[in-house]
Amino acid sequence: MQKKIKEIIKLINKNDNFLIVGHVGSDGDSIGSVTAFTRLLRIKNKKVRAYLNRDTLAPFSFLETEGEEFYTDSKKLKKDLAAENYILITLDSGNLERVDLEAEITAGAEFIINIDHHADNSHFGKINLVGSDRAAVGEIIYNFAVEMIGIDIPMQVAEPLATAIITDTGALRYENTTSRVLRILADLMDVGVDIYKINKKIFGSISYKALILKGLALATLERSANGKIAWLYVSRQMMHEAETDYTEGLVSMARDIEDVEIGILFTEEEEAEIKVSLRSNFYAEVNELAAEFNGGGHPRAAGATVEKTLEETINLVVEAAKKYV
Numbered sequence: 001m002q003k004k005i006k007e008i009i010k011l012i013n014k015n016d017n018f019l020i021v022g023h024v025g026s027d028g029d030s031i032g033s034v035t036a037f038t039r040l041l042r043i044k045n046k047k048v049r050a051y052l053n054r055d056t057l058a059p060f061s062f063l064e065t066e067g068e069e070f071y072t073d074s075k076k077l078k079k080d081l082a083a084e085n086y087i088l089i090t091l092d093s094g095n096l097e098r099v100d101l102e103a104e105i106t107a108g109a110e111f112i113i114n115i116d117h118h119a120d121n122s123h124f125g126k127i128n129l130v131g132s133d134r135a136a137v138g139e140i141i142y143n144f145a146v147e148m149i150g151i152d153i154p155m156q157v158a159e160p161l162a163t164a165i166i167t168d169t170g171a172l173r174y175e176n177t178t179s180r181v182l183r184i185l186a187d188l189m190d191v192g193v194d195i196y197k198i199n200k201k202i203f204g205s206i207s208y209k210a211l212i213l214k215g216l217a218l219a220t221l222e223r224s225a226n227g228k229i230a231w232l233y234v235s236r237q238m239m240h241e242a243e244t245d246y247t248e249g250l251v252s253m254a255r256d257i258e259d260v261e262i263g264i265l266f267t268e269e270e271e272a273e274i275k276v277s278l279r280s281n282f283y284a285e286v287n288e289l290a291a292e293f294n295g296g297g298h299p300r301a302a303g304a305t306v307e308k309t310l311e312e313t314i315n316l317v318v319e320a321a322k323k324y325v
């Protein structure tokens with residue numbers, strides 16, 4: 001890991017035009033890592049563009065700094081990049097389809113540096129740094145920061161890194177929480193990061209509308225396989241009724257039920273486009289279950305999109321899940 005980090009830093013030092021991006025349906029690890037890495041390279045006086053999808057940014061708006069340039073308009077990004085040679089750095093994206101860019105922008109890059117922590121990463125970059133034993137990409141970017149500017153990490157980099165790590169470890173509750181993670185967070189606290197504030201923002205507060213949706217979703221709860229599989233769904237009608245499509249955290253209600261091994265959330269994005277979120281507790285490798293539906297992820301958190309109706313998808317996925325419990 002350290003050797004590869006040094007190799008990438010050398011490459012960064014030799015070049016001066018970067019585009020940094022995370023994955024579609026961006027989360028705290030993706031947004032935090034993109035924000036931190038962009039700021040780190042800007043501290044090093046590099047020309048860096050970053051793309052962050054506006055749809056998923058709202059809960060993380062506390063990371064924003066006034067006057068800072070991040071692209072949220074992909075048309076404008078495409079236009080600005082048209083005549084340029086840029087190196088694309090993808091973060092937290094297991095494969096090219098997950099990268100949150102128009103295909104043209106991805107294809108237009110000189111080459112790709114792929115930094116990720118998904119074990120099923122397809123190594124689509126020219127350079128691939130895949131730390132599958134790392135809890136978050138934020139943990140990897142922390143190592144970059146220490147290597148590039150030392151342990152006195154400025155708040156503007158430290159806070160998004162802590163956000164990335166806290167998101168992907170579920171505030172230190174998930175199996176991926178290592179002593180290394182705790183040490184990094186301790187170091188980040190020592191440079192001024194307010195862990196309580198971040199926890200509160202991400203896990204300790206919910207909008208009124210999202211809570212209404214949570215109630216509607218909870219009413220759909222069902223179990224199977226002697227209570228080892230539990231699932232709930234969110235239909236378009238429910239999102240319409242609650243006036244929000246914010247589904248973050250809903251799947252954990254299913255996973256956290258006593259005796260449940262696999263928890264599933266089905267979200268009806270379109271009539272025949274169902275997003276499936278999978279979580280497990282102790283042994284079920286839900287990334288393999290997700291792969292059966294062309295998705296992927298981590299052993300305890302994975303997902304896929306299925307192009308069938310809500311009812312068909314629920315039947316198919318629950319049936320397939322039974323093999324894993």
Ligand code: 5GP
Binds near residue numbers: 278
């Ligand atoms: P979520 O359920 O929060 O959307 O996703 C959980 C994890 O599953 C993500 O961190 C990501 O690693 C993975 N994931 C979700 N959806 C997909 C997908 O469609 N394809 C792949 N390869 N991974 C996914």
Ligand code: MN
Binds near residue numbers: 026027029030092
């Ligand atoms: Mn992610």
Ligand code: MN
Binds near residue numbers: 029030117136137168
């Ligand atoms: Mn991640």
